Amino acid sequence: MVEQLSWKVGGQQGEGIESTGEIFAITLNRLGYYLYGYRHFSSRIKGGHTNNKIRVSTEKVRSIADDLDILVAFDQETIDVNAHELHSKGIVLADAKFNPTLPEGVDVTLYSVPFTEIATDLGTSLMKNMVAVGASSAIMNLKCEVFRDVVEEIFSRKGEQVVAKNMEAIVKGAEYVREQDKGNLHQMELAEADGKKRMFMIGNDAIAMGFLAGGCRFMAAYPITPASEIMEYMIKKLPEFGGTVIQTEDEIAAATMSIGANYAGVRTITASAGPGLSLMMESIGLAGITETPLVIVDTQRGGPSTGLPTKQEQSDLMAMIYGTHGEIPKVVMAPSTVQEAFNDAVEALNIAEEYQVPVILLSDLQLSLGKQTVEPLEYDNIEVRRGKLDEHPDLPELDKGEYFKRYQVTEDGVSPRILPGTKNGIFHVTGVEHDETGKPSELASNRKNQMDKRLRKLKKLPEVFPTPVQIDARYEEADVLFVGFNSTRGAIEEAKGRLEEEGYKVNHAHIRLIHPFPAKEVKALVDQAKKVIVVENNATAQLANIIKMNVGSQEKMESILQYDGTPFLPGQIHQRSKELL
Template identity: 85%
Template sequence: MVEQLSWKVGGQQGEGIESTGEIFAITLNRLGYYLYGYRHFSSRIKGGHTNNKIRVATQKVRSISDDLDILVAFDQETIDVNVHELHKDGIVLADAKFKPTVPEDKDVTLYAVPFTEIATELGTSLMKNMVAVGASAAIMNLEPESFREVVDEIFSRKGQQVVDKNMEAIEKGAAAVKEQADGKLEKMELNKADGKKRMFMIGNDAIAMGFLAGGCRFMAAYPITPASEIMEYMIKRLPEFGGTVIQTEDEIAAATMSIGANYAGVRTITASAGPGLSLMMESIGLAGITETPLVIVDTQRGGPSTGLPTKQEQSDLMAMIYGTHGEIPKVVIAPSTVQEAFYDAIEALNIAEEYQVPVILLSDLQLSLGKQTVEPLEYDKIDVRRGKLDLHPDLPELEKGEYFKRYEVTEDGVSPRILPGEKNGIFHVTGVEHDETGKPSEVASNRQAQMDKRLRKLKRLPEVFDTPVYTSAPHEQADVLFVGFNSTRGTIEEAIGRLEDEGVKANHAQIRLVHPFPTEQLRPLIDRAAKVIVVENNATAQLANIIKMNVGNHEKIFTLNQYDGTPFLPGQIHERSKELL
């Protein structure tokens, strides 16, 4: 009996790899296990190697495992590419159709199971993935019946006969492995789970749910990996709440349409990835100078240009903070868990309206597309705040030639806001510099006053933002402080656990409010550490450089970078950090 194991299925894209992982994972989730999954896939519709690695445990897990217990292979390439991950006594379940082989130097057990043959006998080779699920169930000592609820949900619309055939495929897959083992089956049985019901979803779904809960009622977007799932979720659900989604012709239209809808008073969002954000930069500047709320999701991926559309990277950080020309107030929020992604989506809507600024919700491919167990969300925490927006203004009558001071210079930098068309509320809106009523103005003193007003909006945000830096700092004086952002949190936590077992005193800080930077919240942690190691998926140490700019302490800051398109593994951080200590 084990507390956790790692399972991976691989093959050619388009032959049911994703559905195999889904059925396996959803079933384990419903049995009460904790899961963390990461999908490797190619940037094409069909063909090319793809795999889905799922970690299953009786306790919370927030990272991919270093090694692998069970590999399900639909082709030889899957074995060749992934066999190095298998630990001693690992198991390969491979389709006998391609006459699988494993390297002689790997001490693993190979079961060549006739996935395709069994499925074809049952009526269609498409069911080979269900045979593979059954084979996996046998290795884990799971009853095939455990999968019935999920199979019924997925296939019931096709009729009871299809449900029964798929269940038979699972049963025959399990029987085939047992028969081949001839009573000597190497089992990897998990300890019993607690049986509690928990959600199982990707970060993009949590973001979309957060926007719905936070009052978003319009979305304009253009599809792009790895952000498309946000739009797909909203297309299905937003109409149920009286909202609308429009797929625009490009990201420029998505951003400007979002600005227009926000100007009209509708909470609106758009979502994209690096290439799309590049196209939106001028529009973000427009939102900044017109002080119109704007919420954008950036799901980071490998760049530049088309780059690696389906691979992990965190290289948009500088662009999100400094990408627009000129100087405007802007907020960049970086959730580090699926739960945070839900709550931060709501907070992004609130901040955009309270401060009348563009807000970028920064994610990355691993967080956005990695599917994981999520504890029940606390809906009583939802708080919708609309700032100075007056939905029912009783405005004094204007003298002839007077206008409403939409851009009035205020002490806190936030001007009064009303919806267009209100009686006695006429004002100009323009992308050029303007006076308090919105009329274009190039007067030097006005320019200074408007710039100063806009730029002082966010001075106190790091103080009032809920957890600008997530911290785990048990040591008053630490040997090392690890710093990261977005999806690296769980991997860093696991690496720290291994270092602590070796006697290293390690603290952890995960930056959640990237801009304006939480200098005063991070500085004490850096002061208490002998060394600082910044972990990030980019080549130029963007987060480390931002820390140096805002906090200093250059001499104690070291970087641990990875930019090959793969996420960090706990073992990589553990071993590479020891070289820096």
Template identity: 75%
Template sequence: MINQLSWKVGGQQGEGIESTGEIFSIALNRLGYYLYGYRHFSSRIKGGHTNNKIRVSTSQVRSISDDLDILVAFDQETLDLNYKELHDNGVMIADAKFNPVKPTDTNATLYAVPFTDIATELGTSLMKNMVAVGATCAVLDLDINVFETVVQEIFGRKGQSVVDKNMEAIQAGYTAMKEQAQEAATMVLAKADGKQRLFMIGNDAIALGALAGGCRFMAAYPITPASEIMEYLIKKLPALGGTVIQTEDEIAACTMAIGANYAGVRAITASAGPGLSLKMEAIGLSGITETPIVIVDTQRGGPSTGLPTKQEQSDLMAMIYGTHGEIPKIVMAPSTVQEAFYDTAEAFNLAEEYQVPVIVLSDLQLSLGKQTVEPLDFSKVEIRRGKLVTELPESDSKDYFKRYEVTEDGISPRVIPGVKGGIHHVTGVEHDETGKPSESALNRNAQMDKRFRKVENIKFNTPIHVHAPHEDADVLVVGFNSTRGAIEEAMTRLEKDGVKVNHAHVRLIHPFPTDEMLPLVKSAKKVVVVENNATGQLANILKMNVGHAEKVVKHLKYDGNPFLPHEIHSKIKELF
């Protein structure tokens, strides 16, 4: 009996690898297991190796596992590329069609099951993924009936005969595997609690958070790994009176979203690194006109096209300093799918309250990794519109409205078109309080100072996730976005090794929460910053804002793969 299982399916892109993992994980999620899934996929539409690694547990998990229990292979390349993850008691289940060859340097057991042949006999080779699911059930001694409702939902629109055939394929795979492995299954999962939970990717949570936060317009251009946000909202926004426009490019997307926000509609745009590069001038327009906008950046491997389907966290400096000139902005970084929902909803409040661009920073692992999420509490979502003026007192004055009035807190009253008495200038050049262009040195100083006063005392719930059980820690581990789960697992192992570890996961990247971070840094002997980039951008931001550079150790990974818990554990052990 085991409490946790790591399962991976691999093959050529386009032959049903994703659907195999999807069907397997949805069924187990409905039994009440916690799951965490991560897909490795090629930037090609079809062909190239792809795999889906899914972790199943009776308790919460937030990262992929170091090793592997079961590897399901649709080709020899899957065995050759992934077998080293298997532990000695691991199992390889391969399609007999390609005459699988077991690598010589592994103690894992190889079973050749005729996925394709069985599926073909049942009517179509496309059902080989169902045969593979059935073979997995045999190893886990799992009742195949748990898949019936999932199969019904996925294939029901094609008719009951298709549903029956797919269930027959699962049964056939189960039987074929049992015939080979006569002995009792050795990987029986402990029973789950049976509770119903959501199972979502981060992009879906971001899109749902936008809906809950009052967003009614999105302008975007498709790009990996952000496209699912647009695809989700295309389906959902019209029912709420909203719309999505797929623009001709990223520049148009950002300026359209700015225009919608200027008109009073909460609007969003989403992209990845290359798209954000194109949006930068428009983000500057949002900054100088003090027009709210929410922008999602799903980080991926760069530069240029780079590694469009691989993990990286290299956009931090660009998101903070990428615009020409200087504007105030807010950059936030959720660390779980659940946080992605709540943070995106809150981003619209912050954008309107402070009248600045708000960037929700994600990464590929968080955006496309699928994980168990506790039921979302929509009562926690509120709508705050800041200093939005919807009605002005009757007046005979011919003066323009002071849209950019210099105020003590830096936030000026804001009107939308149509408010009587609210007429003002709006341009991308420096301006006076009414928006009229001005190159006066005194005015320039007043307006620049005013804009930056807005974010001096920003109110942000939990700018850092802190787990600090030690007053005098040997090491403080710092990370952001999707590295949280791997860091938390590494911490548990380090504590068992006698290393005193604290953890600070940064959720507000800019303005940086210096006051919250400083005491944690001061109390630690070493500060290890874990991030998926080559230059240590978060480490450099930490040193710029907190100091104590002599304590900071960078732990970097930029090969396109996410961190594994053992990598963080090993790095920190080397220090002591």
């Protein structure tokens, strides 16, 4: 009996790899297990190696596993590419169609199972993925019947006969493996039945759900990996709430259209990845100088240029903070879990309107597309805060030639905001420097007043932001402080636990508010540590440099960097941190 295992299915894109993983994972999620999945795929529509690695556990997990228990292979390339992850008791379930062989030096158990032949005998080779699910269930000693509800949900629209055939494929796959039993099954311990219905979802879906719950009613965007699922979700759901989505001709149009909708009073978002954010930079500056709320999701991926469109990276950090020309107030947020992605999407909408600034919700490919078990989302505490927007003001009548002071200089830096068309509320809007009414002005005194006003908006944000740093710090004097952001959290947590088992005192800070930086909170943790190790998926230690700029303590800083397109494994962080200690 095992408390957790790691399962991976691989093959060529377009031959049912994703559906195999979906049926397997959704079923186990409903049985009460916790799952964390990561999908490796190529940047093309069809063809190229793809795999889906899913960690299954009786306890909560937030990262993929170091090694592999079961590998389901639909081609020889899957074995060649992934077999090194298998431990000594690992199992390969491979389609007999391609006469599978193990690489030299890999000593694991191979089951050659006729996935394609069994499926073809049942009516179509397309069901080979269901045969593979059945074979996996036999290795884990699961009853085939546990998959029925999921199979019915997926195939019921095609008729009862299709449902029956797919269930038969599962049964046939399980029977074949049981007949070939080689004595090394991986039977899972039963999951605790606490009655909760947990979701199994990607971060992008949680972000979209957060925007819906936070009152977003318009989205303008252009499709791009790994952000497209946000738009796809909103296309399905937003009309049910009286909203709409427009697919624009490019990211420039998406950003400017979002600015226009926000100016009109509609809560609006857009989402993209690095190349799209590059195109949006001028528009982000426009939102800054016109003090128009703007919420943008940046799902980081491998760069520069087209780079690695379908691979993990965290290299947009500096660009998101400093990318625009000139100086504007800007907020950069970075959730680290699916639950936080939901909450931060709501908060991004609130902050954008309260401070009348661009807000960038920073994600990465692993968080955006990695699928994981999620506790029921909490809706009761959601609030919509619109700041100084007065939707129904009773404004005094203006004298001839007078205008409403939309950009009035205020102590907190946030000016009064009304909807266009408000009676007695006429004012100018322009991307050039302007006075309090919006009229262009190049006076040196006015320029300084308006710049100072805009830049003091966010002075106190780190103090009022909900959880600017996610802290796990039990030691007043720590041997090491781990620091990370976005999806590295789970791998860091596991590496931290392993070091503690070895006698080290380890604290962990995960940055949720990247800009303006929560220097006070981070400095307190840095001061308590003998060494600070910053873990990030980029080549130039961007987060470490931001910490040095805001906190100092360069002499304590070390970096663990990874920029090969793959996410961190807990074992990698553990091993590399020991080399630094």
